[in-house]
Amino acid sequence: LVRSRHHYEMAQKNRIGHRGSDFGYTLDDGKTGSLYDIRTPFTLVIFHNPDCRECESVMFHLAHNPDLKSVVDKGKLTVLTLYPDNDLEVWQEHLTVLPGWWVNGYDQHCTINEEVLYDIRAIPSLYLFDNDKRVILKDAEKRDIEIWLRNHL
Numbered sequence: 220l221v222r223s224r225h226h227y228e229m230a231q232k233n234r235i236g237h238r239g240s241d242f243g244y245t246l247d248d249g250k251t252g253s254l255y256d257i258r259t260p261f262t263l264v265i266f267h268n269p270d271c272r273e274c275e276s277v278m279f280h281l282a283h284n285p286d287l288k289s290v291v292d293k294g295k296l297t298v299l300t301l302y303p304d305n306d307l308e309v310w311q312e313h314l315t316v317l318p319g320w321w322v323n324g325y326d327q328h329c330t331i332n333e334e335v336l337y338d339i340r341a342i343p344s345l346y347l348f349d350n351d352k353r354v355i356l357k358d359a360e361k362r363d364i365e366i367w368l369r370n371h372l
Contacts, residue, residue: 232338235354239346240336244301244324247314252324255352259297261290261372262352263364266301266337266344269313274343277361282318284365290372291320299324303331303339 233239241255254262265281267274278300281287290296300317302310302325310325317323331337337344338358345364347356356363 232336233346233354233357235357237354239348239352239354241352242301242326242331242336243328244299244322245327246322246324247311251327252322254299254348257297257299257322258350259294260350261296261355262348263296263298264301264346264348265298266303266331266339266342266346268304268342269302269309271342275316277343277345278317280361281364282321286365286369288318288320290368295372296368297322301326301331303329305329 239254241253243251243253245251254264265274265278267278281298287296287298291298298318298321300321300323302313304310304326307325314323326332331339337346340358345356345359345361346354347359347364347367349355356367359367
């Protein structure tokens, strides 16, 4: 019963069509921001771990997608990568492989994990938000993101 309740509560978080939970992030230079501060019409959040091979594969693919870069360059989309843990040395070493046209941050206070703001069952976990930070795609595959962007932008 407890396990079922937990799964139900997790499924209710950040549902498609509802506003996503706001969270803060910190950049390598110490500047901070939040999901709700991002003002582009769409925001792609990639929860990842620098040591994750699948994350590396997905992020490499997205980083080399010219259509994705084009919508970012046009100011229609922000790509925010977020490392939800606190091993900053590993995260900082990994920054060199992430595109400069992405916003690459970490959760300085580990709020996402400690307050279980998002149901991150596996990483990478991709979320697409609209301008009001309503969830369009939740825990999506890279191909789902690409198809949505191709059909809507």
